Amino acid sequence: MGQDAQAATLERIDVSDPALYRDDTWHEPFRRLRREDPVHHCPASPFGPYWSVTRYDDIMTVELDHATYSSASELGGIQITDQPQGQRLPNFIRMDPPQHTAQRRTVAPIVGPKNLANLETTIRERTAAVLDGLPRGETFDWVDRVSIELTTQMLATLFDFPWEDRRLLPYWSDVAVANIDAPDAPVRSNEARMAELEKMADYFLELWNERAKGEPRFDLISMLAHGESTRAMPRPEFIGNIALLIVGGNDTTRNSMTGGLLALDAHPDETRKLRDNPALIDKLVPEIIRYQTPVIHMRRTATRDVELGGKTIRRGDKVVMWYVSGNRDERAIEEPDRFVIDRPRARQHLAFGAGIHRCVGDRLAEQQLRILWEEMLKRRLEVEVMGPPVRVYSNFLRGYRSLPARIRA
C-alpha cells in the first residue's frame, strides 16, 4: 500500500459510528488517531463534517477556552448530533457565560459538601437495603437490580420526587438521550421524543407549581422554582434543564456501577488487592470512572478560526472532544489500558470534563460509588459476572443495558 492509500484510510476514520461503542471496538481507531492525526478532520459522517480531538492535552485546551469553543444551543449544543431545528431544548450545559454561570450556581448547592455530608447516611442505608435484597446463588441483572435502582433512588431524593413513580426518571432519561436509530430505542423519531418529554414536563410542572408557592426547600425542583435565573424559564428551557439533571445524575453513575463490577471481575489481582486493603477504595473509585468513561464525548462549536495541534479549525466548525480517547492517552496516563486500583494520581482523568462545565455532580457520583464498594466489602460479597454485558448503541453515553451476575452463596 502506497503512502497515499494509507493517508486516505486515515482520513476515512469516522469514530462517530455508535456500533464502535456497542461492540467495544473503539480502542484501535482512537489509538491510531492519537498517534498519527490527533486533531483529525472527518469530512463526511452521518452527523456532517467534524473535528476529533483525541489527546488528553488538546482536550484540556478546548475545555479551558470556552470563548473559542462554545457550548451554545443556538450553535448546535454539546453533542455531535445537532439538536433538531425547532426542537431545541436549551439548558445550562448548552450555554455559555453569563447565563451558564447563573443557572449552574442555582443548583450547585445540592451537590455541595454540606448536602453530601447530610446524604451519606441515606445513601448508605439504601445501598445496604439493595445489596441485602439481592438473591444469593442465583443469576440476576446487575444493571436493573443495582445500578439503575441505586441511581434512581438518589435522583428521586435530589428532586424530592414521588417515590412510587421513581422509575419514570430513568425512562425519561433514556428518552432524552435515545439514539432513535438504535434497535431498542424507547422512541423512534424526534417527534415521539418531544411528545414524551412534554409529558415529563407536565408531571414536573405540577410539582414545580406546588413548590413555587411554598417556602424554598432544599430539593432541585424547589431550588429551580425559586432561583432568580431559573424561576421564569420558557417551557423548552424548563424541559431542557429538567432533562439535563435527570440524565446527568442517572446514566453516568449507573454505568460506572456496572463498569466497576466488570473491570474488577476481569482483574482478579486487583480485586484481591482491594480485599486486602479496603482503604484503596478512595483510588478505586476514580479509576473505575476513568476506565469506564461513561460520557464518550462532548462537542463544541468554534466561534473563530483557531489553530489546534497544527490544524486550522474554522469558525462554525464542529469540534468533538473524545473523553474515551483522552482517558487512554499514553502521553498523559501511564499504561492507560490497564485497570489499576492504586494509581498515584487516580483523579487525573477527563471523565468529568474540565473548565466551567466540569461535572457539577462529580463528588456525589464518587460518594455513591464509594459507598457501594464499602458496603460490598463489608458484606464480603463475591459477585461473579455470568455472561457478557449488552452495551448501549450510542456515541454519547458508554453504557450497559444488562449484565448477568451472581453472588456466591
Ligand code: HEM
Ligand atoms: C460518574 C458519574 C458522572 C460522570 C462521568 C459525569 C460526566 C460529566 C461530563 C463529562 C460533563 C460535561 C463536562 C464538560 O463539558 O467539561 C458533565 C456535566 C454535568 N453533570 Fe455530570 N457526570 C457524572 C455524574 C453526575 C451527577 C451525579 C450529576 C447530578 C446529580 C451530574 C450532573 C451534571 C450537570 C448538571 C452537568 C452540567 C455542568 C455544566 O454545564 O456546568 N453529573 N458530567
